[in-house]
Amino acid sequence: MSNPKTALVISAHAADFVWRCGGAIALHQKLGYEVTVACLSFGERGESARLWKEGKSLDEVKAIRRKESENAAVALDVHDIQFLDLGDYPLDLGEEAQARVVDIIRAVQPRFMLSHSQYDPYNTDHMRTTEFVLTCRMIAQAWGHNPGEKVLGAPQLYLFEPHQTEQMGWKPDTFLDITEVWDKKRAAIECMEGQHHLWDFYTNVAENRGNHFRRNSGGQAGGRAAKYAEGFQSVFPRTVDEL
Ligand SMILES: [Zn+2]
Numbered sequence: 254m255s256n257p258k259t260a261l262v263i264s265a266h267a268a269d270f271v272w273r274c275g276g277a278i279a280l281h282q283k284l285g286y287e288v289t290v291a292c293l294s295f296g297e298r299g300e301s302a303r304l305w306k307e308g309k310s311l312d313e314v315k316a317i318r319r320k321e322s323e324n325a326a327v328a329l330d331v332h333d334i335q336f337l338d339l340g341d342y343p344l345d346l347g348e349e350a351q352a353r354v355v356d357i358i359r360a361v362q363p364r365f366m367l368s369h370s371q372y373d374p375y376n377t378d379h380m381r382t383t384e385f386v387l388t389c390r391m392i393a394q395a396w397g398h399n400p401g402e403k404v405l406g407a408p409q410l411y412l413f414e415p416h417q418t419e420q421m422g423w424k425p426d427t428f429l430d431i432t433e434v435w436d437k438k439r440a441a442i443e444c445m446e447g448q449h450h451l452w453d454f455y456t457n458v459a460e461n462r463g464n465h466f467r468r469n470s471g472g473q474a475g476g477r478a479a480k481y482a483e484g485f486q487s488v489f490p491r492t493v494d495e496l
Pocket residue numbers: 265266269296300376379
């Protein structure tokens with residue numbers, strides 16, 4: 254198939270894409286998109302507390318986290334998942350990482366991209382990832398970068414919902430109804446064995462965003478009966494013919 258519809262998720266740590274946009278991934282796969290997930294790290298040091306408490310080594314933690322993420326990707330029908338192994342807490346987002354991510358963006362040619370909130374004082378890996386993604390997006394658009402390659406258009410960057418939402422300056426302007434793929438998202442969530450404490454938390458988030466969806470799609474009485482949704486904040490304006 255030529256020119257498939259594509260999307261690219263850039264996740265700081267191995268599990269972020271599951272909690273924050275697993276529904277969007279599964280839904281767009283169902284809509285005929287090819288969704289690629291790039292995990293910058295495994296979250297091996299900062300988001301794997303249970304495995305460290307069990308006495309696992311660094312290599313074991315990384316292997317387990319990788320397997321969990323691969324299983325989650327299967328549950329979500331992800332087209333392709335790539336692990337860049339840049340280390341976490343903190344991520345190494347130097348020039349080499351930048352060149353690799355620009356190459357991925359150009360190869361995928363996403364119609365839209367997904368990444369973290371622009372502010373996250375609890376986890377600077379997340380907010381540094383977003384700044385990094387914007388830089389890589391900009392480089393991928395430059396005709397003078399690796400001339401001869403296909404340059405990137407102007408895909409929207411959607412910021413998915415962070416943890417501790419109210420502290421992040423994150424303000425959703427888009428709600429996506431993920432009810433029809435909720436079972437896939439929950440199955441992906443349950444692949445994250447090391448983070449049991451988040452399973453019901455992110456189910457509650459999806460239910461709350463479902464309420465927002467209903468409220469904004471026609472009010473309490475006439476809204477679409479969305480049971481689960483995800484919220485996103487778009488970085489760039491949308492260009493439209495009608496309002
Ligand atoms: Zn994370």
